[in-house]
Amino acid sequence: MRLSTKGRYAVTAMLDLALNGTEGPVTLADISENQGISLSYLEQLFASLRGKGLVRGVRGPGGGYYLGRPADEISIADVICAVDEWVEFTRCNPRPSSADTQRGMTHSLWDDLSQQIYDFLTGITLADLVRRGMARTGGSDDAGKAAELLGLNNQAA
């Protein structure tokens, strides 16, 4: 599991789509300005996201990006895995020396942890974040409007 600023860019951009994509596609130029990320870097990120079906691009004037699936069917793990290569480092050279069994021990413990983090992030969707953020702000702003349109208020956690 890997988590860096790249993953954060991707998640916040996806949140941007979730919040602002209710009335039409969102352009990368908008996101670029909103988030302060360069347009071309966003293009790179969205190429990965599109490859995993997490976003859908619409060309031409008035075009932009939509979420590829409903916001409650896209987990944080989905987004992060799309851009932040899931470095699986169980490089278990089959050489069962005593030093190696020790290495295998700590590595398998790490794998357990890695799996726990993954499961945790799989359980959180974009919709969850929007809903929780709304609960904090009172739901009277853009997020609230977007959430209504997304039907988030009718769902259980």
Place this chain on the structure above:
Amino acid sequence: MRLSTKGRYAVTAMLDLALNGTEGPVTLADISENQGISLSYLEQLFASLRGKGLVRGVRGPGGGYYLGRPADEISIADVICAVDEWVEFTRCNPRPSSADTQRGMTHSLWDDLSQQIYDFLTGITLADLVRRGMARTGGSDDAGKAAELLGLNNQAA
């Protein structure tokens, strides 16, 4: 929150101390061989860990490193924060344009997520990982022995 191979190195090294530090200090040379990490890079990591009091060094022949606290009082978040600078990127320039409120929205949603991940990792200790790994392997190996010495078997999750 940041999570990279650097954090993984630190966690596995700390697990090494938890597993092997029951009968005396563990040398960096041992860890270097066990984990396949260069000695000098380990020194850098342990300089950070020592700075946060997570490990305690013993100089001279027969020396090495101990955990700075009991394994059930060191969380994964502690270890990762020590080496993987907690990049807090709430660079909120106080410029409340409409674009900025939008940016603030997604950023605060990210901060919520970041906090959730942090809380999650704060709730997992080195002792937890050793105990769970043991449950998987049956507890009849080195981990089991170490866990007995650490008194892990008498604790609740």
Place this chain on the structure above:
DNA sequence: GTATTACCAACTAAAGTACTGGGTTTTATC
């Protein structure tokens, strides 16, 4: 047709990763 947008690819500056190599201190042991 033209402007707008997604899409594509090569190059590059800056930062982070992991290692190399040279030290110095401390301290147990002979």
Place this chain on the structure above:
DNA sequence: GATAAAACCCAGTACTTTAGTTGGTAATAC
């Protein structure tokens, strides 16, 4: 006291990743 084992320290450096720049092509609404 000499020796050696270990922590501790620091400057440099090859490599990778990050993030951005530039310069395009393809689709499409108007």
